[in-house]
Amino acid sequence: MSQNEAFSPARVVDRMIIQHVMAQWCHAVDRLDRQGMLAVFHDGATDSHGPYIGPVEGLVDWVLERHKAIPFSSHFIGNMLIDFASEDVAIVETYVRTIQQYPPEAKAQIAQFTGGASGAEGSYVDVFTSSRYLDRFERRDGQWRIAERTLIQDWKRLDEVKVMALQPKKGWILGKRDGNDESQIVRRQFGLDAAV
Template sequence: MTTEPSFEQKVQELWDREQIRQCLVRYCRGVDRFDRDLILSAFHPDCLDEHGKFVGTPEEFVDWALGQHGAAHLSHQHCLLNQTVELDGDTAHAETYFMFVCMNRKGKPLTLGGGRYVDRLEKREGAWRIAARVTLRDWSMMDEIPDMDDLTSFTSTRAILPQEVKDFMNAGRGPVRGPEDPSYDRPLKVDPARREGYLAMMRQTEKA
Protein backbone atom coordinates (compact mmCIF):
# COMPACT_ATOMS: atom_id res chain seq x y z
CA MET A 1 0.00 0.00 0.00
CA THR A 2 1.39 3.39 -1.01
CA THR A 3 1.50 5.98 1.76
CA GLU A 4 0.33 9.45 0.78
CA PRO A 5 3.07 12.04 1.44
CA SER A 6 2.25 14.45 4.22
CA PHE A 7 1.49 18.09 3.55
CA GLU A 8 4.88 19.01 4.98
CA GLN A 9 6.63 16.53 2.67
CA LYS A 10 4.81 17.93 -0.36
CA VAL A 11 5.78 21.49 0.56
CA GLN A 12 9.39 20.44 1.11
CA GLU A 13 9.51 18.76 -2.30
CA LEU A 14 8.10 21.86 -4.00
CA TRP A 15 10.65 24.02 -2.17
CA ASP A 16 13.52 21.71 -3.18
CA ARG A 17 12.41 21.77 -6.81
CA GLU A 18 12.14 25.56 -6.80
CA GLN A 19 15.61 25.91 -5.26
CA ILE A 20 17.02 23.64 -7.98
CA ARG A 21 15.30 25.70 -10.67
CA GLN A 22 16.67 28.90 -9.13
CA CYS A 23 20.15 27.36 -9.13
CA LEU A 24 19.95 26.86 -12.90
CA VAL A 25 18.51 30.36 -13.39
CA ARG A 26 21.42 31.87 -11.42
CA TYR A 27 23.84 30.04 -13.64
CA CYS A 28 22.27 31.35 -16.87
CA ARG A 29 21.96 34.91 -15.62
CA GLY A 30 25.54 34.84 -14.39
CA VAL A 31 26.88 33.73 -17.77
CA ASP A 32 24.82 36.28 -19.69
CA ARG A 33 25.82 39.13 -17.35
CA PHE A 34 29.48 38.03 -16.98
CA ASP A 35 28.88 37.83 -13.22
CA ARG A 36 31.58 35.52 -11.91
CA ASP A 37 30.21 35.21 -8.37
CA LEU A 38 26.69 34.47 -9.58
CA ILE A 39 27.93 31.66 -11.85
CA LEU A 40 29.98 30.14 -9.04
CA SER A 41 26.97 30.26 -6.69
CA ALA A 42 25.36 27.53 -8.83
CA PHE A 43 28.17 25.02 -8.23
CA HIS A 44 29.75 23.17 -5.34
CA PRO A 45 33.51 23.88 -5.45
CA ASP A 46 34.38 20.21 -6.07
CA CYS A 47 32.09 19.94 -9.13
CA LEU A 48 33.43 18.75 -12.47
CA ASP A 49 31.72 20.11 -15.59
CA GLU A 50 32.13 18.30 -18.92
CA HIS A 51 31.17 21.05 -21.33
CA GLY A 52 32.08 20.12 -24.90
CA LYS A 53 35.73 21.00 -25.40
CA PHE A 54 36.14 21.93 -21.73
CA VAL A 55 36.30 19.71 -18.64
CA GLY A 56 37.15 21.27 -15.31
CA THR A 57 36.23 22.93 -12.03
CA PRO A 58 33.74 25.79 -11.59
CA GLU A 59 36.54 28.37 -11.21
CA GLU A 60 38.19 27.15 -14.39
CA PHE A 61 34.87 27.02 -16.19
CA VAL A 62 34.12 30.68 -15.46
CA ASP A 63 37.46 31.76 -16.92
CA TRP A 64 36.96 29.57 -19.98
CA ALA A 65 33.30 30.40 -20.65
CA LEU A 66 33.57 34.16 -20.22
CA GLY A 67 36.71 34.18 -22.32
CA GLN A 68 34.97 32.26 -25.11
CA HIS A 69 31.83 34.42 -25.05
CA GLY A 70 33.75 37.66 -24.74
CA ALA A 71 35.94 36.89 -27.72
CA ALA A 72 33.20 35.55 -30.01
CA HIS A 73 29.99 37.35 -29.09
CA LEU A 74 28.58 40.85 -28.68
CA SER A 75 25.73 39.55 -26.53
CA HIS A 76 23.97 36.28 -25.73
CA GLN A 77 21.06 34.70 -23.89
CA HIS A 78 20.82 31.26 -22.27
CA CYS A 79 17.12 30.33 -21.94
CA LEU A 80 15.84 27.43 -19.82
CA LEU A 81 12.99 25.22 -21.10
CA ASN A 82 11.75 21.76 -20.00
CA GLN A 83 13.10 20.46 -16.72
CA THR A 84 12.78 17.08 -15.01
CA VAL A 85 14.04 16.58 -11.46
CA GLU A 86 14.36 13.29 -9.57
CA LEU A 87 14.77 13.85 -5.84
CA ASP A 88 16.42 11.34 -3.51
CA GLY A 89 16.97 12.94 -0.13
CA ASP A 90 19.75 15.50 -0.41
CA THR A 91 20.67 14.36 -3.93
CA ALA A 92 18.83 15.21 -7.13
CA HIS A 93 19.28 14.45 -10.82
CA ALA A 94 18.03 17.10 -13.21
CA GLU A 95 17.80 17.34 -16.97
CA THR A 96 17.18 20.91 -18.13
CA TYR A 97 16.68 21.82 -21.78
CA PHE A 98 18.30 25.07 -22.87
CA MET A 99 18.38 27.30 -25.93
CA PHE A 100 21.12 29.86 -26.49
CA VAL A 101 21.18 32.80 -28.85
CA CYS A 102 24.39 34.71 -29.59
CA MET A 103 25.08 37.90 -31.53
CA ASN A 104 28.46 37.26 -33.14
CA ARG A 105 31.44 39.55 -33.60
CA LYS A 106 32.36 37.92 -36.92
CA GLY A 107 30.71 35.80 -39.62
CA LYS A 108 26.98 35.25 -39.39
CA PRO A 109 25.29 37.82 -37.14
CA LEU A 110 23.31 35.23 -35.15
CA THR A 111 24.04 31.80 -33.69
CA LEU A 112 21.11 29.72 -32.42
CA GLY A 113 21.37 26.33 -30.77
CA GLY A 114 20.07 24.11 -28.02
CA GLY A 115 20.84 21.22 -25.76
CA ARG A 116 20.54 19.96 -22.21
CA TYR A 117 22.23 20.51 -18.88
CA VAL A 118 22.43 17.10 -17.22
CA ASP A 119 23.20 17.67 -13.54
CA ARG A 120 23.65 15.86 -10.28
CA LEU A 121 22.81 18.33 -7.55
CA GLU A 122 23.42 17.98 -3.83
CA LYS A 123 21.95 19.87 -0.91
CA ARG A 124 24.78 20.77 1.45
CA GLU A 125 24.21 22.96 4.49
CA GLY A 126 20.71 23.60 3.17
CA ALA A 127 21.80 24.85 -0.28
CA TRP A 128 21.19 23.03 -3.59
CA ARG A 129 24.13 23.35 -5.98
CA ILE A 130 25.50 21.40 -8.94
CA ALA A 131 27.92 18.61 -7.97
CA ALA A 132 28.47 17.15 -11.46
CA ARG A 133 27.44 18.33 -14.93
CA VAL A 134 27.49 16.98 -18.48
CA THR A 135 26.40 19.55 -21.08
CA LEU A 136 24.91 18.08 -24.25
CA ARG A 137 24.36 19.88 -27.55
CA ASP A 138 21.32 18.56 -29.45
CA TRP A 139 20.86 21.01 -32.32
CA SER A 140 22.06 24.15 -34.02
CA MET A 141 21.01 26.28 -36.99
CA MET A 142 23.20 25.02 -39.82
CA ASP A 143 23.61 25.29 -43.59
CA GLU A 144 23.92 21.54 -44.10
CA ILE A 145 22.89 18.31 -42.40
CA PRO A 146 25.44 17.55 -39.66
CA ASP A 147 27.25 14.33 -38.90
CA MET A 148 25.50 13.36 -35.65
CA ASP A 149 28.46 11.18 -34.67
CA ASP A 150 30.78 14.20 -34.83
CA LEU A 151 30.34 16.11 -31.56
CA THR A 152 32.10 19.13 -33.04
CA SER A 153 29.31 19.56 -35.63
CA PHE A 154 27.25 21.85 -33.39
CA THR A 155 30.02 24.19 -32.28
CA SER A 156 30.11 27.66 -33.80
CA THR A 157 33.92 27.39 -34.13
CA ARG A 158 33.96 23.93 -35.74
CA ALA A 159 35.70 25.20 -38.90
CA ILE A 160 38.75 26.42 -36.99
CA LEU A 161 39.04 23.80 -34.26
CA PRO A 162 42.48 22.15 -34.08
CA GLN A 163 42.45 18.42 -34.72
CA GLU A 164 43.53 17.74 -31.13
CA VAL A 165 40.40 19.52 -29.87
CA LYS A 166 38.14 17.65 -32.30
CA ASP A 167 39.63 14.32 -31.23
CA PHE A 168 39.14 15.19 -27.56
CA MET A 169 35.52 16.22 -28.03
CA ASN A 170 34.67 13.10 -30.01
CA ALA A 171 36.15 10.90 -27.30
CA GLY A 172 33.53 12.26 -24.91
CA ARG A 173 29.85 11.55 -24.45
CA GLY A 174 27.16 13.01 -26.65
CA PRO A 175 23.37 12.87 -26.84
CA VAL A 176 21.79 9.46 -27.45
CA ARG A 177 18.22 8.54 -28.36
CA GLY A 178 17.96 5.86 -25.70
CA PRO A 179 18.95 4.85 -22.17
CA GLU A 180 22.66 5.21 -23.00
CA ASP A 181 22.14 8.98 -22.88
CA PRO A 182 23.98 10.57 -19.92
CA SER A 183 20.66 11.80 -18.52
CA TYR A 184 19.94 8.22 -17.42
CA ASP A 185 23.14 7.86 -15.36
CA ARG A 186 22.56 7.26 -11.66
CA PRO A 187 24.56 8.68 -10.12
CA LEU A 188 25.77 11.11 -12.77
CA LYS A 189 29.55 11.39 -12.69
CA VAL A 190 32.22 13.02 -14.81
CA ASP A 191 35.07 10.61 -15.48
CA PRO A 192 38.26 12.08 -13.94
CA ALA A 193 40.11 10.66 -16.97
CA ARG A 194 38.24 13.20 -19.12
CA ARG A 195 39.66 15.95 -16.92
CA GLU A 196 43.19 14.58 -17.38
CA GLY A 197 42.57 14.26 -21.11
CA TYR A 198 41.46 17.89 -21.25
CA LEU A 199 44.63 19.08 -19.52
CA ALA A 200 46.77 16.99 -21.88
CA MET A 201 44.90 18.35 -24.89
CA MET A 202 45.43 21.91 -23.69
CA ARG A 203 49.15 21.35 -23.27
CA GLN A 204 49.32 19.88 -26.76
CA THR A 205 47.47 22.77 -28.41
CA GLU A 206 49.57 25.36 -26.56
CA LYS A 207 52.72 23.81 -27.99
CA ALA A 208 51.33 23.87 -31.55
Protein backbone atom coordinates in the same frame (compact mmCIF):
# COMPACT_ATOMS: atom_id res chain seq x y z
CA MET B 1 9.93 7.56 -3.79
CA SER B 2 6.16 7.71 -4.29
CA GLN B 3 4.52 10.48 -6.28
CA ASN B 4 3.05 11.88 -3.06
CA GLU B 5 6.52 12.01 -1.48
CA ALA B 6 8.02 13.55 -4.65
CA PHE B 7 5.53 16.42 -4.40
CA SER B 8 5.28 16.89 -0.66
CA PRO B 9 5.41 20.52 0.49
CA ALA B 10 9.10 20.12 1.41
CA ARG B 11 9.93 18.63 -2.01
CA VAL B 12 8.01 21.39 -3.80
CA VAL B 13 10.23 23.90 -1.98
CA ASP B 14 13.32 21.91 -3.03
CA ARG B 15 12.10 21.92 -6.65
CA MET B 16 11.58 25.69 -6.60
CA ILE B 17 15.06 26.26 -5.16
CA ILE B 18 16.62 24.07 -7.87
CA GLN B 19 14.69 25.95 -10.58
CA HIS B 20 15.89 29.24 -9.10
CA VAL B 21 19.51 28.05 -9.16
CA MET B 22 19.13 27.17 -12.84
CA ALA B 23 17.73 30.64 -13.60
CA GLN B 24 20.63 32.19 -11.68
CA TRP B 25 23.10 30.30 -13.89
CA CYS B 26 21.47 31.69 -17.05
CA HIS B 27 21.46 35.23 -15.67
CA ALA B 28 25.08 35.03 -14.55
CA VAL B 29 26.50 33.51 -17.76
CA ASP B 30 24.62 36.02 -19.94
CA ARG B 31 25.89 38.94 -17.83
CA LEU B 32 29.44 37.48 -17.58
CA ASP B 33 29.13 37.56 -13.80
CA ARG B 34 32.00 35.40 -12.53
CA GLN B 35 30.82 35.20 -8.92
CA GLY B 36 27.26 34.52 -10.03
CA MET B 37 28.39 31.61 -12.20
CA LEU B 38 30.50 30.13 -9.42
CA ALA B 39 27.69 30.56 -6.87
CA VAL B 40 25.47 27.90 -8.48
CA PHE B 41 28.11 25.17 -8.01
CA HIS B 42 29.41 23.44 -4.91
CA ASP B 43 33.15 23.57 -4.21
CA GLY B 44 34.85 20.78 -6.14
CA ALA B 45 32.12 20.61 -8.81
CA THR B 46 33.00 19.51 -12.33
CA ASP B 47 31.58 20.29 -15.76
CA SER B 48 31.74 18.44 -19.08
CA HIS B 49 30.83 21.21 -21.52
CA GLY B 50 32.05 19.90 -24.87
CA PRO B 51 35.23 21.89 -25.55
CA TYR B 52 35.82 22.28 -21.81
CA ILE B 53 35.92 19.39 -19.32
CA GLY B 54 37.13 19.91 -15.77
CA PRO B 55 36.61 21.88 -12.55
CA VAL B 56 33.95 24.61 -12.65
CA GLU B 57 36.50 27.33 -11.91
CA GLY B 58 38.14 26.47 -15.23
CA LEU B 59 34.74 26.42 -16.93
CA VAL B 60 34.01 29.94 -15.72
CA ASP B 61 37.44 31.16 -16.88
CA TRP B 62 36.83 29.48 -20.27
CA VAL B 63 33.38 31.13 -20.59
CA LEU B 64 34.74 34.56 -19.64
CA GLU B 65 37.56 34.29 -22.20
CA ARG B 66 35.45 32.81 -24.99
CA HIS B 67 32.63 35.30 -24.49
CA LYS B 68 34.87 38.42 -24.56
CA ALA B 69 34.11 38.88 -28.25
CA ILE B 70 30.39 38.07 -27.96
CA PRO B 71 28.27 41.19 -27.47
CA PHE B 72 25.01 39.31 -26.87
CA SER B 73 24.07 36.01 -25.24
CA SER B 74 20.75 34.59 -24.03
CA HIS B 75 20.25 31.26 -22.29
CA PHE B 76 16.63 30.10 -22.07
CA ILE B 77 15.66 27.15 -19.89
CA GLY B 78 12.56 25.08 -20.57
CA ASN B 79 11.48 21.60 -19.55
CA MET B 80 13.07 20.63 -16.27
CA LEU B 81 12.83 17.08 -14.98
CA ILE B 82 13.81 16.86 -11.32
CA ASP B 83 14.11 13.40 -9.78
CA PHE B 84 15.29 12.94 -6.21
CA ALA B 85 17.80 10.10 -5.85
CA SER B 86 17.89 10.59 -2.08
CA GLU B 87 17.00 13.17 0.54
CA ASP B 88 19.90 15.42 -0.52
CA VAL B 89 20.63 14.42 -4.15
CA ALA B 90 18.61 15.28 -7.25
CA ILE B 91 19.22 14.40 -10.89
CA VAL B 92 18.04 17.33 -13.00
CA GLU B 93 17.71 17.42 -16.79
CA THR B 94 17.02 20.90 -18.13
CA TYR B 95 16.44 21.86 -21.75
CA VAL B 96 18.42 24.98 -22.68
CA ARG B 97 18.34 27.11 -25.82
CA THR B 98 21.03 29.68 -26.47
CA ILE B 99 21.15 32.59 -28.88
CA GLN B 100 24.43 34.41 -29.29
CA GLN B 101 25.70 36.94 -31.80
CA TYR B 102 29.32 36.76 -32.94
CA PRO B 103 31.12 39.57 -34.78
CA PRO B 104 33.33 38.78 -37.80
CA GLU B 105 36.49 38.72 -35.63
CA ALA B 106 35.08 35.92 -33.44
CA LYS B 107 35.26 33.08 -35.98
CA ALA B 108 37.67 31.10 -33.76
CA GLN B 109 35.18 31.23 -30.86
CA ILE B 110 32.38 29.94 -33.10
CA ALA B 111 34.54 27.13 -34.49
CA GLN B 112 35.56 26.07 -30.98
CA PHE B 113 31.90 25.95 -29.95
CA THR B 114 30.62 24.11 -33.04
CA GLY B 115 33.54 21.79 -33.63
CA GLY B 116 34.61 23.58 -36.83
CA ALA B 117 31.84 25.55 -38.58
CA SER B 118 32.12 29.35 -38.27
CA GLY B 119 30.17 31.01 -41.11
CA ALA B 120 31.33 33.19 -43.98
CA GLU B 121 34.39 35.41 -43.54
CA GLY B 122 33.57 39.00 -42.66
CA SER B 123 29.99 38.31 -41.56
CA TYR B 124 28.26 38.60 -38.22
CA VAL B 125 26.77 35.25 -37.21
CA ASP B 126 23.86 34.44 -34.94
CA VAL B 127 24.31 31.05 -33.29
CA PHE B 128 21.29 29.08 -32.09
CA THR B 129 21.70 25.95 -29.98
CA SER B 130 19.54 23.30 -28.39
CA SER B 131 21.13 21.40 -25.53
CA ARG B 132 20.35 19.86 -22.17
CA TYR B 133 22.06 20.31 -18.83
CA LEU B 134 22.28 17.01 -16.96
CA ASP B 135 23.06 18.07 -13.41
CA ARG B 136 23.61 16.27 -10.16
CA PHE B 137 22.35 18.66 -7.52
CA GLU B 138 23.30 18.10 -3.91
CA ARG B 139 22.07 19.75 -0.75
CA ARG B 140 25.07 20.48 1.46
CA ASP B 141 24.75 22.52 4.63
CA GLY B 142 21.18 23.28 3.60
CA GLN B 143 22.17 24.65 0.16
CA TRP B 144 21.08 23.08 -3.14
CA ARG B 145 23.82 23.56 -5.74
CA ILE B 146 25.28 21.71 -8.70
CA ALA B 147 27.93 19.09 -7.88
CA GLU B 148 28.37 17.77 -11.43
CA ARG B 149 27.19 19.02 -14.82
CA THR B 150 27.21 17.38 -18.25
CA LEU B 151 26.13 19.37 -21.29
CA ILE B 152 24.28 17.19 -23.80
CA GLN B 153 24.37 18.91 -27.20
CA ASP B 154 21.46 18.22 -29.54
CA TRP B 155 21.87 20.71 -32.42
CA LYS B 156 23.41 24.04 -33.44
CA ARG B 157 22.54 26.43 -36.26
CA LEU B 158 24.52 29.34 -37.70
CA ASP B 159 22.71 32.23 -39.40
CA GLU B 160 24.69 34.90 -41.19
CA VAL B 161 23.34 38.32 -40.25
CA LYS B 162 22.30 40.21 -43.37
CA VAL B 163 20.88 43.24 -41.54
CA MET B 164 21.59 44.45 -38.02
CA ALA B 165 17.94 44.89 -37.10
CA LEU B 166 18.37 46.64 -33.76
CA GLN B 167 18.90 50.35 -34.45
CA PRO B 168 18.56 51.85 -30.95
CA LYS B 169 17.19 55.33 -30.44
CA LYS B 170 18.03 57.77 -27.66
CA GLY B 171 16.84 56.51 -24.29
CA TRP B 172 16.58 52.82 -25.23
CA ILE B 173 18.05 50.51 -22.62
CA LEU B 174 20.47 48.02 -24.18
CA GLY B 175 21.78 44.82 -22.66
CA LYS B 176 25.36 44.92 -21.37
CA ARG B 177 27.83 42.22 -20.34
CA ASP B 178 30.24 44.41 -18.37
CA GLY B 179 28.60 44.40 -14.94
CA ASN B 180 26.43 47.41 -15.77
CA ASP B 181 23.38 45.76 -17.30
CA GLU B 182 20.18 47.48 -16.17
CA SER B 183 19.10 44.31 -14.34
CA GLN B 184 22.36 44.33 -12.37
CA ILE B 185 22.08 48.03 -11.54
CA VAL B 186 18.54 47.63 -10.20
CA ARG B 187 19.49 44.51 -8.21
CA ARG B 188 22.39 46.40 -6.60
CA GLN B 189 20.07 49.29 -5.72
CA PHE B 190 17.95 46.86 -3.72
CA GLY B 191 20.89 45.04 -2.13
CA LEU B 192 20.43 41.85 -4.15
CA ASP B 193 23.43 39.86 -5.29
CA ALA B 194 24.24 36.52 -6.92
CA ALA B 195 23.98 34.53 -3.69
CA VAL B 196 22.06 31.30 -4.23
